[in-house]
Amino acid sequence: MIHPTNQIAIIGAGFSGLAAARILNQAGISFQVFEARERLGGRVYTQQIQEDLYLDMGGQWIGSSQTRMYELCEEYGISYFETYNQGKSILELKGKIKSYQGTIPKLDIISLLNLDMIVRKLERMASKIDLEKPWIHPKAQLFDGQTLEDFLKRNSKTETCYQVMKVGMQTIFACELHELSLLHTLFYIRSGNSLGALISIKNGAQQHRIHGGMQTLAEAIAKPFFDRIQFDSPVLSIIREKEKFILNTSKGAQVFSHIIFAVPPPLLKKIGINPPLSDQKQKLLERYDMGCIGKCQMVYPKPFWRDQNLSGQAVSDSEFYLQTLFDSSPADGQYGVLMGFVIGNKARKFFKMDEDSRKQAVKKQLIQYFGEEANQEINYVDHTMNQETWSEGCYAGIREVNSWTKYHNSYSQSEGRLHFAGTEAAIRWHGYIEGAVRAGEAAAEKILQELNNG
Numbered sequence: 001m002i003h004p005t006n007q008i009a010i011i012g013a014g015f016s017g018l019a020a021a022r023i024l025n026q027a028g029i030s031f032q033v034f035e036a037r038e039r040l041g042g043r044v045y046t047q048q049i050q051e052d053l054y055l056d057m058g059g060q061w062i063g064s065s066q067t068r069m070y071e072l073c074e075e076y077g078i079s080y081f082e083t084y085n086q087g088k089s090i091l092e093l094k095g096k097i098k099s100y101q102g103t104i105p106k107l108d109i110i111s112l113l114n115l116d117m118i119v120r121k122l123e124r125m126a127s128k129i130d131l132e133k134p135w136i137h138p139k140a141q142l143f144d145g146q147t148l149e150d151f152l153k154r155n156s157k158t159e160t161c162y163q164v165m166k167v168g169m170q171t172i173f174a175c176e177l178h179e180l181s182l183l184h185t186l187f188y189i190r191s192g193n194s195l196g197a198l199i200s201i202k203n204g205a206q207q208h209r210i211h212g213g214m215q216t217l218a219e220a221i222a223k224p225f226f227d228r229i230q231f232d233s234p235v236l237s238i239i240r241e242k243e244k245f246i247l248n249t250s251k252g253a254q255v256f257s258h259i260i261f262a263v264p265p266p267l268l269k270k271i272g273i274n275p276p277l278s279d280q281k282q283k284l285l286e287r288y289d290m291g292c293i294g295k296c297q298m299v300y301p302k303p304f305w306r307d308q309n310l311s312g313q314a315v316s317d318s319e320f321y322l323q324t325l326f327d328s329s330p331a332d333g334q335y336g337v338l339m340g341f342v343i344g345n346k347a348r349k350f351f352k353m354d355e356d357s358r359k360q361a362v363k364k365q366l367i368q369y370f371g372e373e374a375n376q377e378i379n380y381v382d383h384t385m386n387q388e389t390w391s392e393g394c395y396a397g398i399r400e401v402n403s404w405t406k407y408h409n410s411y412s413q414s415e416g417r418l419h420f421a422g423t424e425a426a427i428r429w430h431g432y433i434e435g436a437v438r439a440g441e442a443a444a445e446k447i448l449q450e451l452n453n454g
């Protein structure tokens with residue numbers, strides 16, 4: 001029986017918290033969402049740049065086997081469109097700029113074969129990872145004891161192959177590769193099906209974008225229970241008593257029967273919970289780092305590069321800041337938008353510069369790739385969530401060496417009536433919006449089950 005005094009608190013109004021709230025709302029359960037920011041979406045953030053132009057500063061793509069995202073679009077009548085993916089792409093390697101057609105860059109034959117071998121090896125290794133228990137793999141200790149950087153260095157026979165793999169993997173994980181356990185890399189690849197799916201536009205995770213930006217979907221999901229979201233209300237501490245939790249925000253204390261945490265790991269660590277969380281979870285939280293990435297978007301009157309048969313995509317290992325670029329123009333091509341990622345240490349350096357220096361640095365690179373027309377921008381915006389108090393990094397949490405074998409999946413494990421969501425608790429599409437939704441739904445389903453069991 002569902003007891004009328006049950007009251008659920010959901011902490012965080014990103015996609016994970018919203019997905020949990022949607023389930024509880026549909027089940028007619030009483031709940032309250034607490035959101036630290038003054039807006040919805042968390043690591044999804046669509047900004048209106050001009051009257052008729054919206055750009056995503058956070059998550060923007062859906063694709064591949066992200067079935068829940070497509071189902072939610074369908075349910076809320078949200079339309080999406082194909083990411084522009086025609087024409088030649090640019091590769092800047094060892095100071096030389098080349099263009100190439102298709103997904104495989106023009107490299108010397110040895111590097112190409114080497115690249116193919118590494119990709120196949122990673123796919124093969126990842127396919128043997130148990131997503132529920134990555135640490136039970138017979139070579140888990142070996143894989144978890146090394147970084148992705150170690151693996152790539154050992155397997156790359158040419159510098160060219162190493163550099164191309166490095167940029168590709170940095171774009172997938174948003175960090176320096178020495179920060180990442182090889183076991184976590186394999187788990188992440190399996191979680192998103194394959195390396196091919198993670199890296200690709202066509203049939204991959206970058207296939208579609210939402211008309212009007214990703215936040216449109218967050219707003220549609222939240223609409224039926226918008227009045228149950230308390231904005232500007234960071235949860236500061238939680239006192240656990242026998243059958244209840246006293247949750248404190250700067251606006252006062254409230255009592256709840258169950259709690260869903262849907263915040264990134266560094267923010268979970270900051271909530272004072274008394275008595276504290278399990279030893280394993282606390283130890284993991286101490287070592288749980290976030291990726292570091294920023295988006296730079298240059299807006300033009302039209303996507304002029306398309307007339308030169310260029311896709312707007314580029315990959316660079318140079319001293320320039322942008323490491324990978326995409327055409328991020330709106331569906332109708334009414335404006336042209338080139339969006340580039342700046343990652344890891346480069347991002348840390350880049351965002352220390354003032355805005356004009358950042359813009360000039362980006363423009364210089366774009367002119368090199370797309371010619372003088374790249375000088376005719378009408379707007380420029382860049383953004384990183386690494387400096388935001390309520391994200392502390394992005395895309396997602398990254399697990400360093402020995403983290404999986406020591407702490408297993410303690411992050412996502414419920415502790416009594418405390419449940420843990422967020423993309424970092426996801427098994428499928430871990431790190432992605434799809435993962436956030438799935439983890440939020442799973443946490444809400446657990447509570448429904450508990451309530452039904454009395």
Ligand SMILES: Cc1cc2nc3c(=O)[nH]c(=O)nc-3n(C[C@H](O)[C@H](O)[C@H](O)COP(=O)(O)OP(=O)(O)OC[C@H]3O[C@@H](n4cnc5c(N)ncnc54)[C@H](O)[C@@H]3O)c2cc1C
Pocket residue numbers: 011012013014015016017034035036037040041042043044057058059060061062233234235236262263264267268271293294295385390391393394395396421422423424431432433434436
């Ligand atoms: C630049 C960038 C590009 C990305 N690109 C993609 C992409 O194209 N496709 C994709 O699938 N994914 C992408 N991602 C990742 C994706 O955005 C995230 O995986 C997903 O949004 C995480 O959702 P979440 O609900 O788990 O967490 P969040 O979105 O981080 O939500 C957590 C919420 O909790 C709030 N909060 C934190 N602490 C507290 C507290 N103490 N009290 C109350 N509230 C609190 C925060 O303000 C936030 O709103 C990208 C991310 C970034 C930043």
